[in-house]
Amino acid sequence: VAESDASTSLLDRTWRRVRGVWQDIATSALPDSDLARLRERMQACLEARGGEVSARARAAGLGRTYLGLDRAGRVRFLKLLASEFDIDHERLAVVAGRLGASTGGEERRTAERLLRRIAEPPRARLLTQFNALPEGVKFLVDLRAELIDFAKDEPALAGLEEDLKGLLAAWFDIGFLELRRITWDSPAALLEKLSVYEAVHAVRSWVDLKNRLDSDRRCFAFFHPRMPSEPLIFVEVALVKGLAGNIATLLDAQAPVGDPRQADTAIFYSISNAQRGLVGISFGGFLIKRVVDQLSAEFPQLKAFATLSPVPGFRAWFDARIAAGEAEPTAAERKALAKALKVDASPPLKQLLADPKWPKDGARTTALAKPLLRLMAKYLLEAKREDGAARDPVAHFHLSNGARVERLNWLADASARGLRQSLGMMVNYRYDLADIEANHEAYAGEGRVTAAAAVNSLV
Amino acid sequence: VAESDASTSLLDRTWRRVRGVWQDIATSALPDSDLARLRERMQACLEARGGEVSARARAAGLGRTYLGLDRAGRVRFLKLLASEFDIDHERLAVVAGRLGASTGGEERRTAERLLRRIAEPPRARLLTQFNALPEGVKFLVDLRAELIDFAKDEPALAGLEEDLKGLLAAWFDIGFLELRRITWDSPAALLEKLSVYEAVHAVRSWVDLKNRLDSDRRCFAFFHPRMPSEPLIFVEVALVKGLAGNIATLLDAQAPVGDPRQADTAIFYSISNAQRGLVGISFGGFLIKRVVDQLSAEFPQLKAFATLSPVPGFRAWFDARIAAGEAEPTAAERKALAKALKVDASPPLKQLLADPKWPKDGARTTALAKPLLRLMAKYLLEAKREDGAARDPVAHFHLSNGARVERLNWLADASARGLRQSLGMMVNYRYDLADIEANHEAYAGEGRVTAAAAVNSLV
Amino acid sequence: VAESDASTSLLDRTWRRVRGVWQDIATSALPDSDLARLRERMQACLEARGGEVSARARAAGLGRTYLGLDRAGRVRFLKLLASEFDIDHERLAVVAGRLGASTGGEERRTAERLLRRIAEPPRARLLTQFNALPEGVKFLVDLRAELIDFAKDEPALAGLEEDLKGLLAAWFDIGFLELRRITWDSPAALLEKLSVYEAVHAVRSWVDLKNRLDSDRRCFAFFHPRMPSEPLIFVEVALVKGLAGNIATLLDAQAPVGDPRQADTAIFYSISNAQRGLVGISFGGFLIKRVVDQLSAEFPQLKAFATLSPVPGFRAWFDARIAAGEAEPTAAERKALAKALKVDASPPLKQLLADPKWPKDGARTTALAKPLLRLMAKYLLEAKREDGAARDPVAHFHLSNGARVERLNWLADASARGLRQSLGMMVNYRYDLADIEANHEAYAGEGRVTAAAAVNSLV
């Protein structure tokens, strides 16, 4: 089986069932005539008519109705829920006014309690009741993924989406999650999901996948006890000697298998969130910490934990810098470039990089390394978003977790995607447990990016 | 053997570790000098100083500190948490005032969102973080049990207890619970817990326990995935022919084992909540419903599902009626009693029942049956609390779940406890799935108690 | 894709470890100088020097020595074991002579007991002790596979191989085997092994494999409790409507998934033995019987259980018949062929079939069907080995199990292999539980092949 065939093969007809049973069978719209009855059913659930147990059974019925609807029907369903079972704004305003005017003591306490109750929209309780569906938690996670989509066109759904996020944040508290190691002995169905969810370095085939689970590799994922066959987030680790600086080497299925007992470094080369419906509920930092602990226990000889990470935001920033004329090489660099190109004067960077063959030309890439690595260092250490966070999202994630910028790697990912995103450069972020808190505080407090001396000296 | 004896017989030194590790090692008080540092540590957790991961680790440290404290120290710890990390009442009042004055639109929405955020006390977030402890969920459940105790003397803790209840209610949503059957092949440690938690008919010995798990019995419990060895609530069921009317017969370990395939009735003869820290979060109705479903699937020939229940509130009500002179037998009943006692005129009920030997005297008990069953029917059907609920708590539980009063059983529990609580009478509540919703609505809506004709005719 | 291709696509470097760890590391020969010491170590094991426990530990050491040897070294190792620890032939002859001369009674009994003990070669006990190796059972199974190979060139090893077969036959008694269903949720490592072991219709890709595990398919295997991740034999089943007559249709991954609840027929389309070291120890009949039972329980609506089987021996028999001039079409068939070919007189079958395009030519294949199906029926019903068994090994297997020849299928397997083996024909053998014993007796006793009327009428 060729690599390309295998990769198509990962998404076949069965897969759609795995991703979400209902998408295949969702065919009915929701006619106006049904809306009143639907409202009535929602009302019955919320009033626990016939008792709590019956109400849950009814909620499951509502969930099944939803699953039977097409996109337009679902939007109508959710808008009905969002609008009809929202907070009672009028009453909230009245009670709030009363609290504003209260003078403390028991009166204030009573008003506060009432206010908190009124401020909780009834629709949130109905969402909870969907938990009665057979795979209720997964249903709600997928529902949120849909709500995020729908809310782009229907701002009225934003509040409902927020309510659901709050519910899921409580249910997916980190304390509930299980860390599990994934190996070649894990269920094929689970490995297939990893292949689909892998967001950093696409899985090309089962051979590629098996290579990532070899004895010198580790893969860990968080699971929720009520979604036992759905990974929430997973990380792929290579146990190697020294800091790995090239992703193709790590992913080479033909490379000899190393002896993990001799490794001194654990390289986290891919971290992927698997559930769109859990966006904004953060597990990554905990995952890294737990995996560092587990690997340290299994391999006490490990001396360093670091990532080999892409820099997805570099190119946009770089292009803007180029356009503004702020990113040109220094005179010395230009001279080196001219020499490498065997011309009198080097053309501008933009022109040089426009030639798709540039990464293959040894002399040219050598001459390019210096100016581009310098710009990369500048980008990572100095480019900020308005709120003070690092401009690069991957950098922001690791810096928030207390990692430092350890090393920049030239031509570390020469794939089309790697060149497009970051001109082939990748970064090692290092997690040194002793420094994590200080690094985090420096970054979170003052926006200061900690980096190794060699990186700092590039700027 | 009374409940207290059972505890002695089953509770030994190891058990105390099961119930709560820390009680044995909780020896240190919490001196004033430590309070400031403790406050600082709580603050650090809430600010997520050093990052989310570190904050969790710190919260676990706080939890361990708590476990090391004696009772007085724990109260101080909790009061500190309750008072220092409560809602910012002033600010809430200001924002509430603003909302009260808002005119709608985006302004109102913003105010509402802000208000909801402020109305959430920070201490609730800290409670969540305790989930990072190794058995964090069990810790929080036990913490609530302690808070309920402490709050009796320290009203300042009531708010904190309420926050914790809210948190646990979200985490113990019925959708997360697993129904598991418990058998003689279950871990001995779990069976030992059942013995201790059994609140209705005390487990007298391992033989008694084994008998309750025999092939003509069933025992089911709900478990939470993060407290896998702790039952939350459990029910004991006997598979019999006809409605069982005597508890001693059911619990007789010497009785021959019936063939469950021939049973037509499932008798729920004991339901016990196992976690004091989950008081007010209701699982019983769901448990009964799930067990009815499961038994129906396994034994399609079952025709009736009913309880054999105590009437714990009867005696107090009866004594008050007697004192008020409202509970005396009718003339015909008095005559029958006189005849049974071979006297001219029967003494008053109170005097008759004062003789501890009355349940052994066949003629006397026969004559007593009529007036006492009539009073029992009156109690169950008519005695109400102020809020309209049935006065008897067990009756209220089953009526809320949609059961009906099916039969009253004379001398069904002649144990000391049975005589003390209900003059030996017990009740069958019947769950007929077809009527459950209507029964519930009649009871919850109009306070009407549904009963079999034979019971109604007693009044 | 031919089998060899499949192996390349699924076998990668890790696989070799799965198949047999030691093959990669087996590098040392066994010099003469080591033979004496080796003999001494074997002797020590058999004498249980230092106690039984130590002897086992030593046997494991011997096993590891073996694993470190190359092919020549292994042969020497095994020859040493076979020759030095064989039966004491002289002594056996003496004792046998004594028994031959005994007159019965206690004397005979004693001689018999002694004879049985002496007739057991010591080397067999040493083989047993290898069970002390971590995966000792798998080691012995693989050792037998090697012995079978080696014994071809070294007849001296035949006796040792027989001893080992006896040992494995006792250990792999059918009563010890577990039937397990294999699904897409099984470990990927196990599914990979299925791919490699599949001997009938090569697995072409993971998509092909997943298709064979879809909801309208079943796959079952026998496992030994001490080789839990190694299937011994497995069967692939399709749940369909009516008797399936074409293998390509069954294996088509693009075909819509059927509803197994609507199927009336279970088609066993592939049965593969997975362990060469268990040759001659038969599990197939038991596997089919157990799977029929299990499917009947899960799908009571199934009316027929049948195979869709290749006829691997047909072509050789057919070619011999042709060469002998015994297989030519009848006059009517020749006429039909001539017409289909639009010629005056049909060329001989041999010439017709020599054209590789014949299976694509509709008219020609139609005209060929009759004579070839007739010959196939003749082959299956009448061609015998010297010992009276059916000449075709697959036919012999199913007929021994009590199946009958149900239907012959024209162009049922138009793959290169199918054409090469059986001119594209396949057979359905039907398992009708009511007739199995009678069919078996007819076949095993009298060599009579039971077949459906339509098949019988072809001859």
Add this chain to the structure above:
Amino acid sequence: VAESDASTSLLDRTWRRVRGVWQDIATSALPDSDLARLRERMQACLEARGGEVSARARAAGLGRTYLGLDRAGRVRFLKLLASEFDIDHERLAVVAGRLGASTGGEERRTAERLLRRIAEPPRARLLTQFNALPEGVKFLVDLRAELIDFAKDEPALAGLEEDLKGLLAAWFDIGFLELRRITWDSPAALLEKLSVYEAVHAVRSWVDLKNRLDSDRRCFAFFHPRMPSEPLIFVEVALVKGLAGNIATLLDAQAPVGDPRQADTAIFYSISNAQRGLVGISFGGFLIKRVVDQLSAEFPQLKAFATLSPVPGFRAWFDARIAAGEAEPTAAERKALAKALKVDASPPLKQLLADPKWPKDGARTTALAKPLLRLMAKYLLEAKREDGAARDPVAHFHLSNGARVERLNWLADASARGLRQSLGMMVNYRYDLADIEANHEAYAGEGRVTAAAAVNSLV
């Protein structure tokens, strides 16, 4: 629950089912008229009439017939099997005669092969087929226990029992057994079995049992994969400081729980075989070795592994010595005794020990220690059976395993049984891995008992 009640409670009506389902339902005899049919059914199984699969099903039917018989019926059943399906003695004698006369080469090989086949009685194959019963292995183990019983009165069954022993020895090869730790979290049904099977120090109650599974104790058992809920043999271990010399102290449920991390000695204080049907198939040495390995890995600080063992054969030997006048105290000892008893001359040992109160009298026991410990040392080191083995069976077991006699303990077991068996003395046998082989060889080879210097010096 009082200790005595609890101990009765371990054997209740359900237990009988655990021990052997069939004993309760075995009621029918086996009339003569059925014998011919039974013989025919056995014959059909052995001929594999209807195929192998059917034969197995028939064998299961035979097994069920057996289970339905009473004792007399079973004996008849087994005698039929033993006599009708024995070796063909005549034919064996003929073939043996031929082998005795053979001159070697292929002729001899053929004769040998034939002889081995004929020497295998057909009934052994039928026993194997019983493995087809649902719990076939347990059936055969229990069948052997019955055969051992029956064979006492029916010598004709001895051969069948031997065949079955051979079969079970192959199936229960140590390489197939699983070592499992048993804890308070093990199934109650399993713990109940331990209570019943415990043969050394009877389990008095569930509290006693729980104490033996506490955190400073360990219990391990071997299991066969096809009898997963039946322990084969188990050992109870205490982790203590120093060599334990008193059994009551070890079994005291009120004693404080020690910290196993601080223990330096593991005391094996009870080893029990659980299956009478496996008598003569030895697991004990392997169990001790595996447990030593496992404990060494978990608690690297352990410095010594020893038993605290009864001496069940001492009293009989001692009484014979006394009777022969060979066991009287020395003059010095007699003087010490007289002094302790405050009499002029000590009465003979026999008279002294006849007083049941002797163990309570401090002065007397002190004076008795010396002569009795000397005799005990003499018994252990010098008393032999005819075959040269140690006369005491427990001593023989541990000495065969390579242990040495480490210490004799005075008044180590003052229970009625302990006094009766060994005048209250117990022995520590020590397992020192470095010496095990040498000790075994000295004992197995020369009958030399290795003991600590202090023990040797007593003689």
